[in-house]
Amino acid sequence: MLFELSEVSLARGNRRVLDSVSAEVPAGATAIVGPSGAGKSTLLRLFNRLADPDAGTISYRDRLLTEYDPLVLRREVSLVPQLPALLEGTVESNLRYAADLADKQLDSARCLGLAGLDPDFAGRDVAKLSVGEQQRAMLARALAQQPKVLLLDEPTSALDHAARDAIEATLAELRRELEISIVLVSHDPEQARRLSDWVVRLEEGRAIEAAPVEEVL
Amino acid sequence: MSTSIHLSPGQVAASLALVVLAAAISFWQRADLERDIGIATVRSFIQLTAIGYAIKLIFEADTLWLVFGLLAVMVLFGALTARARAKKVPGAFWPLLIALAVAGVTTLGLVVALGVFEPTARYLVPVGGMVIGNAMTASAVALNRLGDEMAESRGKIEATLALGATAQEAAAPTVRRALRSGMIALIDSTKTTGVIFFPGTMVGMLLAGANPTDAVRLQLILLYALLGSVAIAGLVATGLAYRNFFTPAQQLREPGA
Ligand SMILES: Nc1ncnc2c1ncn2[C@@H]1O[C@H](COP(=O)(O)OP(=O)(O)OP(=O)(O)O)[C@@H](O)[C@H]1O
Ligand SMILES: [Mg+2]
Numbered sequence: 001m002l003f004e005l006s007e008v009s010l011a012r013g014n015r016r017v018l019d020s021v022s023a024e025v026p027a028g029a030t031a032i033v034g035p036s037g038a039g040k041s042t043l044l045r046l047f048n049r050l051a052d053p054d055a056g057t058i059s060y061r062d063r064l065l066t067e068y069d070p071l072v073l074r075r076e077v078s079l080v081p082q083l084p085a086l087l088e089g090t091v092e093s094n095l096r097y098a099a100d101l102a103d104k105q106l107d108s109a110r111c112l113g114l115a116g117l118d119p120d121f122a123g124r125d126v127a128k129l130s131v132g133e134q135q136r137a138m139l140a141r142a143l144a145q146q147p148k149v150l151l152l153d154e155p156t157s158a159l160d161h162a163a164r165d166a167i168e169a170t171l172a173e174l175r176r177e178l179e180i181s182i183v184l185v186s187h188d189p190e191q192a193r194r195l196s197d198w199v200v201r202l203e204e205g206r207a208i209e210a211a212p213v214e215e216v217l
Numbered sequence: 218m219s220t221s222i223h224l225s226p227g228q229v230a231a232s233l234a235l236v237v238l239a240a241a242i243s244f245w246q247r248a249d250l251e252r253d254i255g256i257a258t259v260r261s262f263i264q265l266t267a268i269g270y271a272i273k274l275i276f277e278a279d280t281l282w283l284v285f286g287l288l289a290v291m292v293l294f295g296a297l298t299a300r301a302r303a304k305k306v307p308g309a310f311w312p313l314l315i316a317l318a319v320a321g322v323t324t325l326g327l328v329v330a331l332g333v334f335e336p337t338a339r340y341l342v343p344v345g346g347m348v349i350g351n352a353m354t355a356s357a358v359a360l361n362r363l364g365d366e367m368a369e370s371r372g373k374i375e376a377t378l379a380l381g382a383t384a385q386e387a388a389a390p391t392v393r394r395a396l397r398s399g400m401i402a403l404i405d406s407t408k409t410t411g412v413i414f415f416p417g418t419m420v421g422m423l424l425a426g427a428n429p430t431d432a433v434r435l436q437l438i439l440l441y442a443l444l445g446s447v448a449i450a451g452l453v454a455t456g457l458a459y460r461n462f463f464t465p466a467q468q469l470r471e472p473g474a
Contacts, residue, residue: 012471050375050468070466075381085376088390098380138376145380 002027008056017042023200023210029182031192034202040185048077075102078147084134091137092122095144102145115140116166132158149181193217284338288345292317299357305364312457320352320450351443352450359399359451366391384463392455399451
């Protein structure tokens with residue numbers, strides 16, 4: 001099992017953001033769906049230990065997440081957050097930063113291409129990118145680390161159909177050719193159906209379903 | 218210093234007219250600072266009067282232990298004061314206390330070791346006071362900025378942590394900006410000193426009738442010592458304080474948690 005959650009709870013202030021969530025996330029592609037505020041982003045952040053639950057356990061490849069060195073884990077299980085947040089500088093310098101952290105050779109044209117960006121985006125100042133371009137640069141940056149698992153939080157929310165289709169094609173290709181597993185947060189059931197073979201549905205912090213995509217959607 | 222000047226309590230009282238003016242401006246412009254101006258005036262009067270007597274005692278006793286005791290009290294109060302300006306930084310007291318202590322010890326130690334001043338109460342108390350006071354202002358500004366910037370840059374810092382960067386790496390740009398803002402005021406005033414800004418010590422010495430050359434030399438020594446102490450204090454305060462924003466697992470703590 002890629003991830004296994006057991007009775008995971010997390011409170012913020014006096015709100016139960018995740019309420020005793022138990023679910024399995026197999027290797028391959030999983031979509032986390034549910035209404036806004038259901039706890040999808042919060043759950044995704046637990047998978048690479050940007051936060052820890054107050055109660056319950058999460059395991060990754062049959063070992064508790066807490067047994068991994070968080071720095072090593074995060075280079076292997078790469079999260080692309082919902083809101084783009086690039087470092088000051090060029091797109092290329094962001095990709096280089098990520099690749100260096102993971103100790104990987106950087107092929108920026110390839111990373112940009114996979115994220116649906118032209119190679120000459122490399123030299124662009126990140127402060128002058130549109131939100132959709134930033135979103136794709138964030139994906140390119142994650143790919144520069146050559147992760148084994150991609151955690152994507154609404155990766156196409158700011159994109160038009162053409163750009164969205166390009167990203168979706170890339171994700172399918174990454175799965176097929178590099179055997180990268182993908183956990184994707186999406187508010188769009190159609191996208192979940194197109195991309196994933198397993199679905200976890202959250203509602204008000206509870207996992208109400210975790211099943212193969214054809215049974216749920 | 219050949220001559221010394223004598224000022225009567227009446228002369229001090231007369232200067233209160235300017236405080237009244239400041240309060241009137243604040244009231245008129247609704248800056249809402251009248252209360253703070255009042256508190257500042259009363260506190261400066263009480264504190265300076267008290268320290269005046271304390272310094273008199275220390276000069277007369279002329280033992281270094283009393284000097285160190287007084288400097289330690291300054292460091293403590295400096296850290297408490299600076300903490301009030303760094304409310305958004307969790308656990309700011311210890312970083313500030315250590316920063317002020319290190320800045321004070323290093324700077325005073327160096328000026329004594331280099332033979333600039335003799336290690337006597339007459340030099341160590343006023344110079345120590347200036348060094349610690351400037352270190353306090355600089356580290357308060359730096360941590361204030363650090364608190365604001367950490368709150369503002371949460372998304373960016375967390376996205377950097379998500380790449381497997383350490384807390385130190387993820388916070389580095391923020392820490393750098395905080396350190397800069399702590400040091401910049403003194404650097405700028407040092408640049409313009411003598412042109413559009415007359416530093417207090419030199420003014421004091423000139424008023425007290427000292428030779429201008431001596432006044433200038435002493436002021437230069439102090440300015441350079443202050444640059445050093447401000448840099449040390451800012452570096453130590455930011456370098457220790459940023460850690461409190463992170464957990465041992467290199468996670469950004471929830472604010473208020
Ligand atoms: N730091 C916090 N303090 C208080 N409440 C929080 C905090 N973080 C998240 N929440 C709340 O937790 C709930 C879940 O948030 P989360 O971001 O996981 O939702 P989501 O399912 O990703 O929603 P969306 O689809 O809108 O992105 C929300 O109601 C949010 O207001
Ligand atoms: Mg979300």
